[in-house]
Each structure stands twice: as structure tokens, then as C-alpha cells.
Amino acid sequence: MSKIKIAELFYSIQGEGRYMGVPSVFLRTFGCNFKCAGFGMPRGEVSHEATDIAATHTMIESFQKYEDLPLVSTGCDSYASWMPEFKDLSPMLTTDAIVDRIMEIIPHKEWREEHLVITGGEPLLGWQRAYPDLLSHPNMQNLAEITFETNGTQPLTLEFKEYLKDWGYKNGRTWCQGLTFSVSAKLPCSGEVWEEAIKPEIVCDYEQIGYTYLKFVVATEQDIADAECAVAAYRSAGFEGPVYLMPVGGVESVYALNNKNVALAAMKRGWRYSDRLQVPLFKNEWGT
Numbered sequence: 001m002s003k004i005k006i007a008e009l010f011y012s013i014q015g016e017g018r019y020m021g022v023p024s025v026f027l028r029t030f031g032c033n034f035k036c037a038g039f040g041m042p043r044g045e046v047s048h049e050a051t052d053i054a055a056t057h058t059m060i061e062s063f064q065k066y067e068d069l070p071l072v073s074t075g076c077d078s079y080a081s082w083m084p085e086f087k088d089l090s091p092m093l094t095t096d097a098i099v100d101r102i103m104e105i106i107p108h109k110e111w112r113e114e115h116l117v118i119t120g121g122e123p124l125l126g127w128q129r130a131y132p133d134l135l136s137h138p139n140m141q142n143l144a145e146i147t148f149e150t151n152g153t154q155p156l157t158l159e160f161k162e163y164l165k166d167w168g169y170k171n172g173r174t175w176c177q178g179l180t181f182s183v184s185a186k187l188p189c190s191g192e193v194w195e196e197a198i199k200p201e202i203v204c205d206y207e208q209i210g211y212t213y214l215k216f217v218v219a220t221e222q223d224i225a226d227a228e229c230a231v232a233a234y235r236s237a238g239f240e241g242p243v244y245l246m247p248v249g250g251v252e253s254v255y256a257l258n259n260k261n262v263a264l265a266a267m268k269r270g271w272r273y274s275d276r277l278q279v280p281l282f283k284n285e286w287g288t
Ligand code: SF4
Pocket: 032, 033, 034, 035, 036, 076, 077, 078, 079, 082, 120, 121, 122, 151
């Protein structure tokens, strides 16, 4: 039986993108190929919030569980899902144990309206080999909608792609109805390098088997200009899906600074706006 290292598993409403407002189970896998230390910082600078927290954690082992960790206002807001210093807070669980836990937290003990979000970290890094075991579990048979929240840099393996095609045709569905790739491609404001973050061919490949959209986190005019360049690159590779702009800000004070401007910028370009409902509703606390 396969195992997956799970940073968080919780039930909430989806706060972003296509399924905003939909009751959802979030499976946050451990591990990421990026750091995104530039979010919320002046261009060229990196946040030290998470590394400072990690130093404290390592020295005095002050955090026993995820919920004890401080929230950050700069850098990656899910830092504990990939920083090695926090790996002990993320248990390696069998797919059976994951499904048992899901059955405990969803209201009807079966899939009705709920959708599954597989997020991270970067959920398509190494766990693709384990997802078929998870999704083929008898208690997952009624699940009709899955979103992979990915940074769009990890190619699908041939085996997993074939599995997802079969899954997509299950119960009379057509392949793309229930399968979504929410691609949060990282612009330079994240602190990541363009050539490593903008991978149009990989995202076009997702689009071959599932509903795929781009979602850019932006704060400034420069970020929006970068998003335009990235969209041009994806379009010239053949990408046809929608584009969202989403305001930067895991904490309300930062998010509220630019959400209206980001909405206006999206409208001007004929793009979509994505809110971050988890920020005003739940203050972006762990487990939301
Ligand atoms: S890709 Fe996502 S999880 Fe990974 S460091 Fe960036 S924001 Fe965090």
C-alpha cells in the first residue's frame, strides 16, 4: 500500500479559483521544489520570517503540531509543508489511513457536494505514484471532482496521466469534467527564477487531460506586467485556459491593500479575479 507524507488534512471551503465557496477536503502533501521567499517583499529581497521560525523550532522544539506554528505575512504562507526543519510535523500515512481520516471529517461520510483539493507544497513532485491507490480506495468511488493545486513545473508521469484519463471517464463523465489543474505559476515577485518557474509545455500537457487555468499572485504594476509576459508565453505554446489574478497576502492587512486594484487589473485585461476567501473569513489560520 502506498504512503504519502501529509502536512495537513482538513475540511473547509475552497477560498480560491474555480471552486471558490465549494466545501472541500484539503490534502496538503509535504515537499516543494521552490521557496517563494520573495512574496510580499520589495523586489530582490527575501523574507526571513519562516527561517527565523525554523531556527526557533530547531533550537527549542517549541512547536508540537501544525496549529502551533506562527502565520507569516511574507514569503510562502505554507512554509511548514516543505521546510525540512518542520518535516516531523508531517506524518507519513498510508492511503487507507488518509481515507479513514477523510471519512471522519466530511459531513455525510461519503462524497456528495464535496470536492478534493490536493495541494502542497508541490503535490505533483513525487506523490504521483501514490495517488492511484488513494483515488481507487472503495470510499473514494463517489468522488467526482479533484483539483491539483500546482506550481506548474512538474510533468505528469505517463502512468499517472493514463490513470487520470481512466478516472476522468468514470461514472459516465468526460475526462475533463471533474479534473482541474489550478496552476499558480510563480512570477519574479515570488523570488523564483523565470526559467525554472514558467514552463508552458508542462501546463499545456495538463490541459490535455483536465480543466486547467493559470492563477498569478500579484501586488504591483510590475507583477501584472510580468503576468502579461507569462500569459503570452503560455499562449504561444498553445495554452487555451482561463487566467486569474489573485492578490498577494496571507494576512488580511496585506491582502486588503491591493485586492480591489488586482480586481480592476484583471477586468481591464479580460482575465478573472480570484479572491482568497480564507483570509477575510478565517484569517488564513492553519486548517482553513
Ligand atoms: S510553490 Fe507554493 S508551496 Fe512551494 S514555496 Fe511557492 S508558494 Fe510555497
